[in-house]
Amino acid sequence: xxxxxxxxxxxxxxxxxxxxxxxxxxxxxxxxxxxxxxxxxxxxxxxxxxxxxxxxxxxxxxxxxxxxxxxxxxxxxxxxxxxxxxxxxxxxxxxxxxxxxxxxxxxxxxxxxxxxxxxxxxxxxxxxxxxxxxxxxxxxxxxxxxxxxxxxxxxxxxxxxxxxxxxxxxxxxxxxxxxxxxxxxxxxxxxxxxxxxxxxxxxxxxxxxxxxxxxxxxxxxxxxxxxxxxxxxxxxxxxxxxxxxxxxxxxxxxxxxxxxxxxxxxxxxxxxxxxxxxxxxxxxxxxxxxxxxxxxxxxxxxxxxxxxxxxxxxxxxxxxxxxxxxxxxxxxxxxxxxxxxxxxxxxxxxxxxxxxxxxxxxxxxxxxxxxxxxxxxxxxxxxxxxxxxxxxxxxxxxxxxxxxxxxxxxxxxxxxxxxxxxxxxxxxxxxxxxxxxxxxxxxxxxxxxxxxxxxxxxxxx
Numbered sequence: 262x263x264x265x266x267x268x269x270x271x272x273x274x275x276x277x278x279x280x281x282x283x284x285x286x287x288x289x290x291x292x293x294x295x296x297x298x299x300x301x302x303x304x305x306x307x308x309x310x311x312x313x314x315x316x317x318x319x320x321x322x323x324x325x326x327x328x329x330x331x332x333x334x335x336x337x338x339x340x341x342x343x344x345x346x347x348x349x350x351x352x353x354x355x356x357x358x359x360x361x362x363x364x365x366x367x368x369x370x371x372x373x374x375x376x377x378x379x380x381x382x383x384x385x386x387x388x389x390x391x392x393x394x395x396x397x398x399x400x401x402x403x404x405x406x407x408x409x410x411x412x413x414x415x416x417x418x419x420x421x422x423x424x425x426x427x428x429x430x431x432x433x434x435x436x437x438x439x440x441x442x443x444x445x446x447x448x449x450x451x452x453x454x455x456x457x458x459x460x461x462x463x464x465x466x467x468x469x470x471x472x473x474x475x476x477x478x479x480x481x482x483x484x485x486x487x488x489x490x491x492x493x494x495x496x497x498x499x500x501x502x503x504x505x506x507x508x509x510x511x512x513x514x515x516x517x518x519x520x521x522x523x524x525x526x527x528x529x530x531x532x533x534x535x536x537x538x539x540x541x542x543x544x545x546x547x548x549x550x551x552x553x554x555x556x557x558x559x560x561x562x563x564x565x566x567x568x569x570x571x572x573x574x575x576x577x578x579x580x581x582x583x584x585x586x587x588x589x590x591x592x593x594x595x596x597x598x599x600x601x602x603x604x605x606x607x608x609x610x611x612x613x614x615x616x617x618x619x620x621x622x623x624x625x626x627x628x629x630x631x632x633x634x635x636x637x638x639x640x641x642x643x644x645x646x647x648x649x650x651x652x653x654x655x656x657x658x659x660x661x662x663x664x665x666x667x668x669x670x671x672x673x674x675x676x677x678x679x680x681x682x683x684x685x686x687x688x689x690x691x692x693x694x695x696x697x698x699x700x701x702x703x704x705x706x707x708x709x710x711x712x713x714x715x716x717x718x719x720x721x722x
Contacts, residue, residue: 323590324597326592327693333601334629334631337587338632341606341607341634346493347493349489352486352488355473356474357472357494358473358489358533359471359473359492360467360491361492362469362490363468363469365465366460366463366464367462367484370457371454371455371458371459372456373419374454375454376414376417376453378430380427380432380452381414381433382403382414382424383406383411384409385409386409387443388441388442390409390441391410396418399418400419404421404422406421406423414427426447427452428441428452460484470637492636495533495534495559495636496558498560499564500553500563503519503564503565503566525562534632544566545574550581550582553610558608560628561610564615564620567612576600585603587602588627591627592696594658594679595614595619596619596661599622599623599626609631611623618678618681618685622679645704646670647670647703648671648702648705649668649671650701652673652692652698653698654697654699656697659694659696662674662684663685664690666689671692671707674688690707693708
């Protein structure tokens, strides 16, 4: 079976002695060798080869190294992005997108001289005679002031012509005759925001490639924008494979709950994608082929079916439709049999392993860099912490293990087998453990989970 339930032992291939020893050691971190079943590449091909058909077997030496796989995915996304035109979107739908053109001020900011404080606009030296009518924000231009005059003014209101300064409310007092006196020195132009203080019309405020944050939305609105020119949000369809999957209730009679159907759509949204169809295909090669060929999404994500079992249909389907395999197997555990294929010039497919944590590994290895490039986002700055304890490594492959930061160190979490989600459900990041393992205190690269890294991932929209 190939679906994404919580299954120990599926996607496994034969172990060599070194692999068995390494995995036995890993039982100390909360997972047995059976529960930490291998997910080896099913005959990994070099980038650029066409998809093979049946008989796709395990070949560790042809699998793509983990760092290179992420580079290939990002390169594929950049190539695709160059073919997608920008889109003008309303401000209220632009959060999390990337500017496709520089943000240029459409007006001076502020567009008129304005009061920075509540108080009085005064002209000339004091004391001042106070006019009865005040000046409020949003009202028409006030009458000019004569020397020795003052008028009540609100923050954001237009400054009357010939005003010398704004006297704050807490810095003025009136005498018995109603005349206004300053209780401290008052400088010329004090608490007046002059027109164009922040920017002039036509000035470049932000470059293309800027991530649209709430602050960017506010700046754009202040500068006169109703829409923003952005890189379109990448569209993703999800195809859940496996006859053994239940969508509700308890597992029974050899059937198990689908873990990836609920997990993938919000995770993909957190990566900046627009999720379209989420379809359950089962173990049906014809249905899989129809779904892949009919999808118009930028990216199709499949779950399971990437190995070489009797109902693993992803490779044969890709071969039949003439897809180009860019990555076929990655030297990473869990998630070894993940793949990336170019369906045509405008569409890609990421095949995730069926085991849940292995699928998460595939998301962060292939889908994340591809979607980041499709969305025009820059790569995050590398981030690492020393490990709080030693972590055993795979003899040949990178390992990704769930961790939480504690006291300036990354603490590995238990329950990190490929079929397990308990560890990653508590994690803030996945630690990148190089082949051979990492010692206690060794600085280790961390992959932030999307809702913990930049404050936008939690916007599951």
